[in-house]
Amino acid sequence: MPPLPQLPSRAPPFGWRLRAGHLLLNWLVFGLCYQASAHMAARLPAQHSVALAADHGLPFWPWTIVFYATSGIFFTLVFLAAPHAEALRVVSRRMLFCTVAAALVFALYPARFTWSRPVLDDVFLGAAYRLLDAVDRPFNQLPSLHVAYCVVFWLALHPLLGGWRRAVLGGWLALVALSTLTTWQHHVLDVAGGLLLGLAAALLVRPGTTRQTTVAFYYALMAGVTLHIGWFLLGYWLAVYGAACLALVALAYARRDPHFTRKRNGRHTIASWLLYWPYLAGYRLTWLLVRWRERHRAPFELAGPGLFIGRRLADAEARLLPPDCHVIDLCAELPETPALRRGWYRHLPLLDLQAPRPSQLRAILALMAAQHRQGHQIFLHCAMGYSRSRFIARLYARSLRPCRSRSTS
Incomplete structure (x- = not known):
């Protein structure tokens, strides 16, 4: 048999639509998982404190909320600044991983900041903190998403800059991470957890590998989102079942195993249906719609x-x-x-x-x-x-x- 011919590979389109798609996906996943985890945490009978002795010596600097708020600007900037499609996929998946993983911890181990902030006389700063309290849920402590995102922001942006610009970027992101402490929004352990989460995202999502792991990653992402949304809407057991099914599909794609549904003589076994019912039913519904x-x-x-x-x-x-x-x-x-x-x-x-x-x-x-x-x-x-x-x-x-x-x- 002659050798396999090489079909031309076409690079995926890279432009504003792709950037906007990744940005909107990240904002959507953040909004869904963050809100769902807060509702789940509120239902638990106890909330935890991770304050250490070192936390009692941390100052409250109200003006550092300015740095804290700029995290939202960087959240958008990293998608606009990505120089090519691979860089865009890397930063998007690292952000998604941090969001879903952190939200799962928020839901399973809700932690609150230990003490209350002082009353502020400054009109501007007082309004800024009231807005923060209205938007930011009280259970998103460990790990600090602000700090995890800072790690991702730095890895995405510092290769694009040099000299004093890179130094300014590093200093600003360091102030964003520090502001999580000086605004009395997070404890020291929250910051350490955020650093570990950001580093884990960097290790799990490596440049040059995203095209080979696309389907596996997004099935794993859907498993995490299903656990959040399904837990809130459907209940504990249905959410765990749906998430486990999608996680198994993600594992099969990561292993590149086409036989994972155990289809024999054109039919699926009962065990296959029990394990993969949401996945198989989804394909069946799609087939009916296409037909x-x-x-x-x-x-x-x-x-x-x-x-x-x-x-x-x-x-x-x-x-x-x-x-x-x-x-x-x-x-x-x-x-x-x-x-x-x-x-x-x-x-x-x-x-x-x-x-x-x-x-x-x-x-x-x-x-x-x-x-x-x-x-x-x-x-x-x-x-x-x-x-x-x-x-x-x-x-x-x-x-x-x-x-x-x-x-x-």
Whole structure:
């Protein structure tokens, strides 16, 4: 079999829409998780204090709220200043990780600042602190998100600056982190926890790896958000179940395991449904919506001599295929149509939205070539018919070109 042809890789578009998308996603996740964790913490019978002896000697400097407030400016600036798409993905995922991880701690271990601030006579500063108290929930202590974000801000922005500008950036972010103490908003342990959280984000989200881990990361993110929102809306057990399911899917994508749903002979086992019901049901619902939206279009198409491609078919649609058409199923998320399981059927799953391994591609292309040499027609399908089946069909057509050129020379 000829070597796999290299399909051209196109870099994702990078512009204001992509920047705005990442920024809005981060603000949305922050708003949802922060509010949900505050509501969950308020329901717990006790709130904790992490004050140390060193905290009693910390001064209250009201004017440092100016530095504290600039964290919101940096929150936006890092997305606007990202020089390329990889840098944007890195800073976005580091921020998302810090937000979701911190909010989980806020909900499970709610901590409050130990003592009250003095009454301020200054009109401006008094209004600033009243606004802070109205916006900032009392349970977001350990770890300090301000400090964790400062670590992310520094890692994202300092490579873009040099000389005195880099020094100004470092000094300003240090003052932002310090202001969490001098505004009497956080304790020393909160700051230490924020530093550790920021460093953990830097270690887990490394530059140059984001394109390979996109799907796994966002499933893990959805698991965290589901735990927050589901706990608040659905209750403890349903939230944990949904989050655990999504976390398992994220793990499967991180391991690049296309067999994680344990689909056998075109069907999912009972254990698979128990483990992955929200995931499998979501794909089923999406398939029904796609089928309804494209009800006036053919469910499959001819992609080459003897090769049909498309989405997962209903029984009535499957009868439109040529008789004795051999079926190659690339879909791990949906059970195979009963009408297609009765004939020649092979299940070679590929993960959705993620590049397959070369060994997987070779196995599928070799099987297709063997079936065509025997004169069989093939129906190649994935879940929705948009990506996997079309990609394999293009790859197969390119793999045949060297053979055709040699045979005609």
